Amino acid sequence: MRAALIPEPGRPPVVADREPPEAGAGQVLVDVLAAPITPLDLLCASGTSYFGVPHTPYVPGVQGVGTVDGRPVWFPTSAGMAPGDGSMAAVACVPEADLVPLPAGVDPVRLAALGLSAVAAHRALTGTGGLAEGETVLVLGAGGVVGQAAVQLARLAGAARVVAGARSAAAQERARAAGADAVVALDTDDVAELADRFTKAAGGRADLVLDPLYGVPAAAAARALGTGGRLVHLGSSAGETSPLDSSTLRSRSLRVLGYTNNALTREERAESVAYLAGQEQLTVAHETVPLADAGPAWERQAAGAAEGRVVLVVRHPSAS
Structure with a gap:
């Protein structure tokens, strides 16, 4: 063979x-x-x-x-x-x-392209993140496979507004094609500036952040969350550490949640794959x-x- x-x-x-x-x-x-x-x-x-x-x-x-x-x-x-x-x-x-x-x-090609990256997006949003209908979701790294899938999956789960963050022009275009309501350029390392962009794009506040980047984008996205907001972290392509400040976490009672596909049971993984196949x-x-x-x-x-x-x-x- x-x-x-x-x-x-x-x-x-x-x-x-x-x-x-x-x-x-x-x-x-x-x-x-x-x-x-x-x-x-x-x-x-x-x-x-x-x-x-x-x-x-x-x-x-x-x-x-x-x-x-x-x-x-x-x-x-x-x-x-x-x-x-x-x-x-x-x-x-x-x-x-x-x-x-x-x-x-x-x-088979569509499902292969989605694969475990989309499984991660699905489980992180609907399981770990507890996405509820009518919430505003902020997806970082939205030009990647996880991010593109997350934008669409958030909409399928009933999100009222989906904001995407992406670095390059090509990545921003992929996020738009995925159906994001607004796309924020990740072209600065100024946390305050980026947080302001996220907050405005979210219409005042976000409820849930999907974060495959960490680093500066995660710290800025956390500042865009409202009280009781959740940030689900599943990757570190923008940095192994983040300037996520204590006052932001405490003043808004935020929850930072880690996610990995490795923690899924065989049944949970199969459930997500079957869901992806059916969409x-x-x-x-x-x-x-x-x-x-x-x-x-x-x-x-x-x-x-x-x-x-x-x-x-x-x-x-x-x-x-």
Whole structure:
């Protein structure tokens, strides 16, 4: 079978022939349709993650969409985090208990592009964040996959107003395309200035902040929250620390809540994937690339030069 292989840590994958896997006890073979190149894939393959240096060569891909006996499924893998291969191959071997059945006709590329990033947005908003109908939501990093998904998911959950924060012009445009009511440029490190922008865009105050950035944007967003507001933190792409001041937290009785997909039960993850699959209008910016071009696509995704999330098309649904 054809597969993308990480030859050694820090290098992009090469596509080669490899013996297909054999299913062991409790495992099934999935005919892979689509596999996204995600930040977690890039991190694991670098050899610098807290999971340690992966044993190479291995097939990357921590998630994918495929079929089992012709039935569509979504599946996760531990590729790069533990010994074993992932989704970027014609066939993947995964625990049967991890499979999430999908409705017939689901677009495998759309769901692969959403994947665990959108699962994080969904659970952080509706679970950890407790989003209620009629609230105002502020989504930071809204040009990324988590952010684009969060803007749409907040609306689906009944948010009255959704404000997006994004840095580049392209990211701001993706946030608008996702349906944000207002978009704030994250082009300053002045906390007070940024907080003022957020507050005005929110119409006076926000109820819930979704924060995959931390750093200055998180500190500014906290100042835009009203009394009893919540900030759900799920990433640190803008900085490992934040100038989040004590007076803001105490004077408004704010709640800062941490979120990670790693804390989800298998059932919670499956519930969110099934929800995402059923929302046909829910999508994020993405581009498709054939498995044969996995190496160059990997490098473009790593460099931030791709048009959104890159999804490797392993085979077309009609061929499964």
